[in-house]
Amino acid sequence: MIRLRDVGFRYDAAGASGASAPVALRQISFEVPQGGFRWLLGPSGAGKSSLLRLLALTARPTSGTLEILGSSVAQARRAALARLRRRIGVVHQDFRLLPDLPVFDNIALPLRLQHRPEDEVRDEVHSILDWVGLASRATARPPQLSGGEQQRVAIARAVIHRPALLLADEPTNALDEYQANRLMELFRDLSGLGTTILVATHNDALIRRYPAHELELAQGRLLRDG
């Protein structure tokens, strides 16, 4: 489960932006129980991706307390944070696939970082490639794929290690309706198996088709939790 108390976040002032570092999030408090599903809503620039960064432990809150999968982030040591990150899956808004690795190896990354045996890695990756319909593209490199195909690779990579926390940033924006619906079925299954899931989206049709608990952000503040 995850828990936030008065979390604030501002991007580092260092660099060209100088002293006027934008405050991305202010006083965010909410909880999601284990296996819970949340839509993360709000206009562009509201802070959805920033919030997901904090939850993915790739940025630290500037203020407030953050608890991920039962561990308090502020007190955790680097090795403990790394262990936590291995239990998190992220679908990035911009996919973040490694362009010089074949699709197969991109998807295998989380398993290999867990030092899983190669036989197992191969079986797992092939079955998820089948599921996302990319079995024939295993040896292709990401730049050779269409946007929707790249997004499906990103989704496969995020779920292959059955994470305890799944964070998806606009995971359907390059998918057709059929693929988007399949993804929602997957989320439902994973949630049933105990994975906590947050999905940031602008896809109103999808939200209507799959109504669930909503977290709505606007200008870095949490407007609605319900």
Add this chain to the structure above:
Amino acid sequence: MAERPGLFTRWNQARRADGLALRRALPDRLLPLLVAAMTVLAALALAGATGAQILSARWSNGAASMLTIQVPDPDTPTTTAGTTTHLTRSDAVLAALADSPGASRVHRLDKAELGALLAPWLGQDHDFALTLPAIIELHMAAGTQTDATALARRLAAIAPGTLVERNAEWGERLGRLADSLHSCALLAVAIVAGIAVVLIAATTRAGLAARRLPIELIHAMGATDGYIAGRFARRTALLAFIGGLAGSGLALPILVLLSRVAAPFAAATPAPTPASSADWTMLAHTLLATLPTPLVATLLALAPAAALIGWLTTQATVRAWLRNLP
């Protein structure tokens, strides 16, 4: 079904497929080349250090603490106040020397030793027609100061014409020179090692910058600092080891040449001439045999030392860099 790859191949695939692509991130030709050059420099400096140490030990402990005394007409009896005694001049000097403070050993060269000493001038097995002076070596205990002039005066009173030659002064000067050469050589080794550290750190930083995205990505996926640092460190250690090996190989013939030139000064066993046989292991063996043992040891240690410097420097550099990630 395709043939299963061997365990090693599979292990390798898993290692390479983490997206770090270190083969491209770290210069696999330039780094070994530079390390090889630095290894040659280190080997030369270490050879200097070893040579200086050997010479220093010899000069300050061997010749340095010895006086040479020449007694002409050694077999003539001495005269004391006009009366002839039963003592020969050489025996009288020997007796006087045995009493002198600080003497650790008094040794009169015998006929064979004298012959060996004079062989360069008179040839081997020369039967001396002339009476040779007695040559006495007076070894002083370490740390004792001898007043050679006073001793010469005392001995001349017993056996007029006796000469005392003090080797110590030159020995001490040469010893001091050798000591400072030794320090300079060690300083040079330290500087070379320092340059290696800076070079490897800079190379690693360039590699980190080149692979920033994959590093950030696998860090975000839970790769530990130890994993990422270890991947980089193993690579630079391997490249530095290859460079070190090449450098030691290059330095070997130079060192053999140097040690042959230096052999007469160190007065070690004469360097054996390499066999004309085409057997390379024999040749290598003979070459190594010409070098002093401590130098061979350091030469063998250079490649592992380069690898260790590479590994430690990279570990520290990568870990410091990763501290910028949350």
